[in-house]
Amino acid sequence: MADGMLGSVARKLRLFGFDVEYRRDDEDEKLVEACLREGRILLTSDRRLWESANKRGVRALLVSGEDDEDRLFEILSGLGVESVSGDTPRCTVCNGGLVKVEKEEIRGKVPDGVLERNDEFYVCESCGKVYWRGSHWERIDELIDSLNKRLKSRAS
Numbered sequence: 001m002a003d004g005m006l007g008s009v010a011r012k013l014r015l016f017g018f019d020v021e022y023r024r025d026d027e028d029e030k031l032v033e034a035c036l037r038e039g040r041i042l043l044t045s046d047r048r049l050w051e052s053a054n055k056r057g058v059r060a061l062l063v064s065g066e067d068d069e070d071r072l073f074e075i076l077s078g079l080g081v082e083s084v085s086g087d088t089p090r091c092t093v094c095n096g097g098l099v100k101v102e103k104e105e106i107r108g109k110v111p112d113g114v115l116e117r118n119d120e121f122y123v124c125e126s127c128g129k130v131y132w133r134g135s136h137w138e139r140i141d142e143l144i145d146s147l148n149k150r151l152k153s154r155a156s
């Protein structure tokens, strides 16, 4: 469960395949209750929220990094994650699972140029958003490589 200030971090964690709820407008108390109900770990950059979650018995990570990569590294190492990958991404919009689809299934749903230039397509099972591994994915791969190097050097 990511707090309202960690939207960009939440979307990246979803791309790495983590089941991340992100609620921008919820009050602190509601976030803590949802964590209790759904058995989620709270990610927050708000020390007061972190303290109140701890008091209620919710596992919470206080995130203080300067940029997304630092924040992600804090979270992943705090959770004891040894490496991440982009092989089983979840939907950045709704956290739904993505299923691989053939080009023909999405013809008309994405621009023809995108269909021509790419071969790997996914559709969100929940909201129907179409994803493809295009040039924008290189930045994600770079982020994954960099995080994995940091996680590895931390482990050794």
Ligand SMILES: [Zn+2]
Pocket: 091, 092, 093, 094, 095, 096, 124, 125, 126, 127, 128, 129
């Ligand atoms: Zn979705």
